[in-house]
Ligand code: FES
């Protein structure tokens with residue numbers, strides 16, 4: 001079967017569980033959830049308005065700022081641009097589910113570097129950093145610059161330092 005949103009949705013539809021056809025199933029922070037409403041609704045609405053997982057922020061709503069960044073099957077995605085149909089069958093991780101036991105190395109590095117100012121963009125910054133370090137355990141300054149998440153408070157220098165520190169912590173954790 002081709003990996004298309006429609007096929008994933010069909011495969012994820014829990015018809016055997018007595019739930020009406022067309023219902024979408026997705027995993028969020030390790031738990032299963034169902035959605036039987038508008039399949040074009042952005043994942044961000046489902047997270048914030050339905051589940052009240054308000055750690056993921058709404059800012060531009062058009063995929064440019066990164067405030068709504070979550071992990072979809074481990075990869076950074078802007079939840080305002082992911083329709084529920086595309087989220088179906090995926091595992092979503094939000095800031096609330098990033099680490100179940102203590103702090104994730106990226107969160108630890110954020111605290112050490114006192115990154116946060118107003119805080120609005122920061123869950124998106126952290127989730128984007130997690131994705132970067134998964135792809136690039138030793139990120140260059142260019143790699144970090146390419147993340148592209150916006151911060152109206154201008155915390156960019158501290159974000160850069162924290163990502164390098166998180167890279168060290170992550171490598172130390174692995175050894
Ligand atoms: S709110 Fe999604 S990218 Fe800005």
Ligand code: FES
Pocket residue numbers: 116117118119120121122150151152153154155
């Ligand atoms: S810390 Fe205020 S927008 Fe980034």
